[in-house]
Amino acid sequence: MTDSTHHQPTLVIKVGGNELDDATFVAGLARTVAAMRPLPVLVHGGGKEIGVLQETLGSTPRFVGGLRYTDATALTAAEMVLCGSVSTRLVAALIAAGADAIGISGVDRGLIRVVKQEHPAGDLGRVGRPTAVRSDVLYELLDHGVVPVIAPIALGPDGPYNVNADEAAGAVAAALGADEVVFVTNVPGVLVNGDVMHRLTRSDIERLIADGTISGGMIPKVRAALTALDAGVRAARITNLHSMLEHGTVIVTERDTHE
Secondary structure, three states, X not given: OOOOOOOOOOOEEEEXXXXXXXXXXXXXXXXXXXXOOOOOEEEEOOOHHHHHHHHHOXXXXXXXXXXXXXXXXXXXXXXXXXXXXXHHHHHHHHHHXXXXXXXXXXXXXXXXXXXXXXXXXXXXXXXXXXXXXXXXXXXXXXXXXXXXXXXXXXXXOOEEEEOOHHHHHHHHHHHHOXXXXXXXXXXXOOEXXXXXXXXXEHHHHHXXXXXXXXOOOXXXXXXXXXXXXXXXXXXEEEEEOOOOOOOOEEEEOOOOOOO
16 A cells, blocks of 8 residues: 555545436536545446346346345446446546546456445345455545546455445545545435535434435435445535535534534
8 A cells, every 4th residue: 555644635526326317417516526626536326327227138127125136237237337328428527627537446456345245135146345445546546636436336356246336435435534425416415494404413314314304315315425424434415516515414423522
């Protein structure tokens, strides 16, 4: 490993598959990222496109405990969408916005190593749980002014695995010593009675889901933030492009006693 003590923590930005279907969103994201200093690391999902391609390839998506089961065909579809079309779309937009960028997966240079993900609901197939991230590979790119665009296909002991993009983002942020993972979505943050909550803890979120305050499409977003906390990052922020750098909802494991 290279000595990375001189690096200031860089931001890790996670973009979901649903937002990536929107060309206007992608262009806006690219302009925002191109202007950021220090340069961030981008981790992206694939969303609906993976399921659509999987069906085109003749396989029916199935879920175990709400998580996508990854058989050989599903893995091929995930590789094609994540490492192929989505990665290419993001890198093209970043370069058009004046940034230098490269698309890499967790397999490239052994960036993200995984073991098979065990789940109480049953076998998930080729789904991996991150165990190691080569931060030196990312710092090398950042030091050369290149934005890494990471597709969450990672390397297991017996070949490639699909990885939950939120887990991948959390693991990358933890490895880089980043202060937080920023989840860029189509909403300004977690709304409670119409107001954006600035800071929530894990227990706040569980309570707000239980009482129905957090509902619908916001539930997967806050669950994604909790997944990143589980992966070892200190805080996760849910925000939109407009208020990305200073606003939104910051989610932490528990209240910071120093505040």
